[in-house]
Amino acid sequence: MNHTELLKLLEKDCRATPDQLAAMLGEDTGTVRREISALEKDNVILGYNAMIDWDRTGEELVSALIEVRATPQRGEGFDRIAERVYQFEEVESMYLMSGAYDFAVTITGRTLREVASFVAARLSTIEGVTGTATHFILKKYKEKGVTFESQPVQEERMKYL
Amino acid sequence: MEFRDLIAEKVTALRPSGIRKFFDLLETMEGGISLGVGEPDFQTPWHIRDAGVYSLEKGFTKYTPNAGMMALRREISAYMRRRFGLDYDPDGQIIVTVGGSEGIDLSLRMLLEPGDEVIIPTPSFVCYGPLTVMAGGTPVYVETRQEDDFKLTPELLAGALTPKTKALILPYPCNPTGGIMERADLEAVAEILKDREIAVISDEIYAELSYGGKHCSPASIPGLKERTIVVNGFSKAFAMTGWRLGYLCAPRDAIAQMVKIHQFGIMSAPTVSQYAAIEAMKNGDRDIEAMRREYDHRRRFLVRGLREAGLDCYEPRGAFYVFPCIRSTGLSSDEFCERFLMSEKVAAIPGSAFGPGGEGFVRMCYAASMDDLTEALVRLKRFLKTL
Numbered sequence: 001m002n003h004t005e006l007l008k009l010l011e012k013d014c015r016a017t018p019d020q021l022a023a024m025l026g027e028d029t030g031t032v033r034r035e036i037s038a039l040e041k042d043n044v045i046l047g048y049n050a051m052i053d054w055d056r057t058g059e060e061l062v063s064a065l066i067e068v069r070a071t072p073q074r075g076e077g078f079d080r081i082a083e084r085v086y087q088f089e090e091v092e093s094m095y096l097m098s099g100a101y102d103f104a105v106t107i108t109g110r111t112l113r114e115v116a117s118f119v120a121a122r123l124s125t126i127e128g129v130t131g132t133a134t135h136f137i138l139k140k141y142k143e144k145g146v147t148f149e150s151q152p153v154q155e156e157r158m159k160y161l
Numbered sequence: 162m163e164f165r166d167l168i169a170e171k172v173t174a175l176r177p178s179g180i181r182k183f184f185d186l187l188e189t190m191e192g193g194i195s196l197g198v199g200e201p202d203f204q205t206p207w208h209i210r211d212a213g214v215y216s217l218e219k220g221f222t223k224y225t226p227n228a229g230m231m232a233l234r235r236e237i238s239a240y241m242r243r244r245f246g247l248d249y250d251p252d253g254q255i256i257v258t259v260g261g262s263e264g265i266d267l268s269l270r271m272l273l274e275p276g277d278e279v280i281i282p283t284p285s286f287v288c289y290g291p292l293t294v295m296a297g298g299t300p301v302y303v304e305t306r307q308e309d310d311f312k313l314t315p316e317l318l319a320g321a322l323t324p325k326t327k328a329l330i331l332p333y334p335c336n337p338t339g340g341i342m343e344r345a346d347l348e349a350v351a352e353i354l355k356d357r358e359i360a361v362i363s364d365e366i367y368a369e370l371s372y373g374g375k376h377c378s379p380a381s382i383p384g385l386k387e388r389t390i391v392v393n394g395f396s397k398a399f400a401m402t403g404w405r406l407g408y409l410c411a412p413r414d415a416i417a418q419m420v421k422i423h424q425f426g427i428m429s430a431p432t433v434s435q436y437a438a439i440e441a442m443k444n445g446d447r448d449i450e451a452m453r454r455e456y457d458h459r460r461r462f463l464v465r466g467l468r469e470a471g472l473d474c475y476e477p478r479g480a481f482y483v484f485p486c487i488r489s490t491g492l493s494s495d496e497f498c499e500r501f502l503m504s505e506k507v508a509a510i511p512g513s514a515f516g517p518g519g520e521g522f523v524r525m526c527y528a529a530s531m532d533d534l535t536e537a538l539v540r541l542k543r544f545l546k547t548l
């Protein structure tokens with residue numbers, strides 16, 4: 001069966017059941033179930049997350065995007081440094097970038113101070129890291145294709161036919 | 162004086178849509194699901210909306226040429242060639258209308274003299290009959306059948322022809338049945354119409370929503386092109402229902418006469434919509450594809466669910482409706498829809514609303530979220546058990 005379609009559907013809504021997915025793709029449920037297991041085993045599907053707007057909960061959370069500059073290491077390039085960074089639980093995402101800096105790291109903490117001290121005490125002290133710039137995130141508009149503000153719906157619409 | 166007495170009889174005789182009551186009811190219900198409205202649930206893609214907004218910012222708020230902006234007609238011409246292999250000259254063979262609806266109206270008004278007959282395959286979209294009557298013609302309904310995949314068969318067509326036949330409506334891909342006409346089916350139509358003075362009005366508003374094969378336009382069939390008016394529009398393909406924009410592609414003589422009617426009745430289609438439509442045609446092919454794929458998933462999902470629920474369901478080949486047969490329940494389509502709505506708060510439309518041949522079926526629109534479709538199926542299964 002066609003992985004791409006299955007993966008796109010799951011990426012959009014990972015709650016879709018094998019029954020639903022099978023119907024949508026015109027496959028049988030057993031085939032879809034087996035395919036998903038295989039994709040999980042091959043680390044193509046890495047996890048299933050809910051998208052949450054924490055700002056709408058009572059939780060106070062602070063997120064930041066940190067630009068990190070680093071010196072690549074002989075034989076290992078950037079990967080060894082990256083590993084030292086991403087293993088911290090605080091790190092939500094980490095990418096190797098082209099351009100003015102090397103890594104883009106996002107982290108979330110409970111307070112500004114917590115985030116700042118993570119950068120100062122943990123990140124910038126890692127061997128090979130030569131500099132950081134911390135940008136606090138003020139408002140989230142969209143993540144993974146999902147907008148944080150729901151769009152208003154048109155009130156008066158034709159109701160029939 | 163009573164104003165009532167002034168109104169033309171053919172207007173008072175028009176039957177208002179009988180299904181309105183369902184939707185007024187649905188509105189008062191908490192947790193209701195509507196599979197009723199035949200409208201995309203997608204928003205118009207942002208780049209298209211943005212082009213409309215930009216035109217307003219620039220102050221492009223005047224009338225356009227009667228036939229529509231030349232820039233748009235050129236894009237339509239290129240689109241018809243690219244998507245359907247049809248050749249139409251932007252200068253004289255295309256007119257931009259207020260939706261496919263106005264296009265159908267223009268076609269009928271241009272063609273019909275009192276007493277002229279229009280062959281209308283049913284079950285189909287509700288406007289063809291009333292607009293035929295308003296234009297002074299006489300509708301001749303031809304019932305298509307599920308066992309023929311809701312196609313207009315050569316036998317059905319031949320049986321409906323009379324010396325008064327002026328036009329044939331080809332409403333494919335079909336709302337509400339999801340039936341289509343393939344090349345061979347259209348060739349058979351061409352063969353029957355050969356040597357007759359009959360126009361074809363081909364309502365291809367759902368052409369882009371064809372599943373499992375490309376749409377074949379009657380205008381691509383030898384013997385049909387010269388008699389065919391292609392009706393199309395932006396509502397369904399680009400999720401642009403509220404922009405009210407469509408177009409006709411037809412032989413030069415037809416367009417010239419329709420531009421006159423349009424000029425006196427409408428002036429020109431909305432300017433802001435025309436700017437948005439240029440963007441849709443230039444850069445919208447990917448949007449069409451993405452929406453079509455989603456509809457296709459939901460189509461398969463709903464057909465399988467209906468069949469699992471025990472209903473006989475034709476697999477629709479186009480548009481965004483399923484048209485299951487509900488005869489096995491012993492209910493009329495009207496009773497079925499009313500009881501389904503009252504007990505499970507799901508609105509579907511009785512097939513009888515779509516003309517002869519629709520009784521015994523209900524229409525459900527799958528331009529709805531997967532969550533709604535899933536829940537509607539759960540409720541349907543529960544409802545069927547109570548019968």
Ligand SMILES: Cc1ncc(COP(=O)(O)O)c(C=O)c1O
Binds near residue numbers: 259
């Ligand atoms: C078969 C068919 N034709 C034409 C139309 C009219 O579309 P519009 O006037 O929005 O282009 C519709 C709308 O539901 C339809 O279903």
